Amino acid sequence: MQRSAEKQTSQSLMSSLQLDGRLVFMVVAIAVVWLGFHLLTDFTFLTARNLWNLAVQTSVVGVMVGGMVLIIVTRNIDLSIGSMLGFAGMVMAVTNTHLPIPDPWNAIVTLLLGLVLGAGLGAAQGYFVAYLGVPSFIITLGGLLIYRSGAWILTSGQTIAPLTDNFQVLGGGLGGSIGGPWTWTLGLFAMLAVLGGDISGYRKRQSRGLAIRPVWAQTVVTLISLLLIAGFTLVMNGYTYPRTDIPRGMPVPVLITILVIGIMTWVVRNTRFGRYVFAFGGNPEAARLAGINTRMLTVQIFALMGVLAGLAGAIQTARLNAGTNSTGTLAELSVIAAAVIGGTSLAGGLGTITGAMLGALLMSSLANGMGLMDLQTAWQNVVQGGVLILAVWMDVIYNRNRPR
Numbered sequence: 180m181q182r183s184a185e186k187q188t189s190q191s192l193m194s195s196l197q198l199d200g201r202l203v204f205m206v207v208a209i210a211v212v213w214l215g216f217h218l219l220t221d222f223t224f225l226t227a228r229n230l231w232n233l234a235v236q237t238s239v240v241g242v243m244v245g246g247m248v249l250i251i252v253t254r255n256i257d258l259s260i261g262s263m264l265g266f267a268g269m270v271m272a273v274t275n276t277h278l279p280i281p282d283p284w285n286a287i288v289t290l291l292l293g294l295v296l297g298a299g300l301g302a303a304q305g306y307f308v309a310y311l312g313v314p315s316f317i318i319t320l321g322g323l324l325i326y327r328s329g330a331w332i333l334t335s336g337q338t339i340a341p342l343t344d345n346f347q348v349l350g351g352g353l354g355g356s357i358g359g360p361w362t363w364t365l366g367l368f369a370m371l372a373v374l375g376g377d378i379s380g381y382r383k384r385q386s387r388g389l390a391i392r393p394v395w396a397q398t399v400v401t402l403i404s405l406l407l408i409a410g411f412t413l414v415m416n417g418y419t420y421p422r423t424d425i426p427r428g429m430p431v432p433v434l435i436t437i438l439v440i441g442i443m444t445w446v447v448r449n450t451r452f453g454r455y456v457f458a459f460g461g462n463p464e465a466a467r468l469a470g471i472n473t474r475m476l477t478v479q480i481f482a483l484m485g486v487l488a489g490l491a492g493a494i495q496t497a498r499l500n501a502g503t504n505s506t507g508t509l510a511e512l513s514v515i516a517a518a519v520i521g522g523t524s525l526a527g528g529l530g531t532i533t534g535a536m537l538g539a540l541l542m543s544s545l546a547n548g549m550g551l552m553d554l555q556t557a558w559q560n561v562v563q564g565g566v567l568i569l570a571v572w573m574d575v576i577y578n579r580n581r582p583r
């Protein structure tokens with residue numbers, strides 16, 4: 180009786196806050212993982228320096244995970260993005276070191292070339308899937324082999340370095356952060372944007388007679404959002420340059436990731452393209468009968484995934500200050516795992532960019548924490564593989580029990 184009452188109280192609280200239960204579970208899981216690693220690493224994990232590095236490590240997966248959500252939502256898969264990342268990164272490294280024009284134009288042309296290359300490769304794969312009927316699993320598995328070998332053939336297996344200073348900024352190394360004042364400016368701007376957006380959204384829904392949170396629940400949600408932004412800003416400014424008190428501020432790759440996630444979230448929620456993607460994933464036949472050009476939509480989704488892989492290749496290559504043949508190895512597994520752990524259903528039609536980003540943060544936290552514990556790479560792979568299997572199992576249970 181008492182347990183039933185507690186359950187009703189919990190459901191009533193979640194109903195008032197109108198929060199996604201899966202996202203809340205993800206946040207709690209990340210908090211538990213962080214606290215556990217902090218205790219197991221002699222209080223090293225939750226330091227500003229490590230969290231700053233964790234944010235940079237998450238950026239490569241974070242940039243690509245939004246595209247993977249759209250692909251999985253449409254009941255496809257892309258196994259080639261790790262190799263595509265490596266191939267685009269190698270092409271950009273060769274271009275950057277051989278292009279006879281000075282910076283910053285060298286870095287700009289190099290980046291644009293990588294993005295166009297990624298879009299072309301992704302669109303070609305999407306064409307095979309949509310118009311020629313080749314299963315995405317097969318075409319992207321072939322792409323995985325072709326792009327990985329292409330990077331090796333391009334340079335005969337040699338590492339290409341060093342890259343120009345302006346291009347290295349994309350990787351967040353020395354000089355790759357925006358500094359303390361700009362980080363505070365962006366943090367305050369984000370807090371004002373959240374506050375204004377919540378107030379405006381609340382009034383709009385109230386005026387249109389739509390369901391709204393109670394005032395106390397809306398206040399709690401807004402305060403939590405503001406505290407998270409303030410905490411993130413403090414952490415970014417808490418890591419200083421060696422032997423100084425000068426804060427590094429937000430790294431450029433993290434800034435790029437936030438922009439990409441923000442744009443992808445807006446596209447999914449507010450554009451016809453986003454609505455078509457979820458309509459196609461929910462019921463492909465109904466989407467075709469409704470007049471949606473599902474073939475062109477598939478090509479566009481794979482091309483978008485290619486652009487994001489090219490951008491991630493630029494970040495990873497700039498971070499290493501070199502084009503190497505191992506860049507992007509197994510990145511596809513990290514991205515797919517992040518999307519699935521973040522609630523993207525392999526059955527199609529369900530998934531959120533925010534959840535996938537939390538999944539990417541969880542996967543990076545596991546890798547970072549196990550690295551601090553000096554755990555062998557083999558055991559790290561075992562743990563990450565186990566987490567992926569657990570996430571898929573939970574997805575199966577969720578889809579089996581959700582109302583139709």
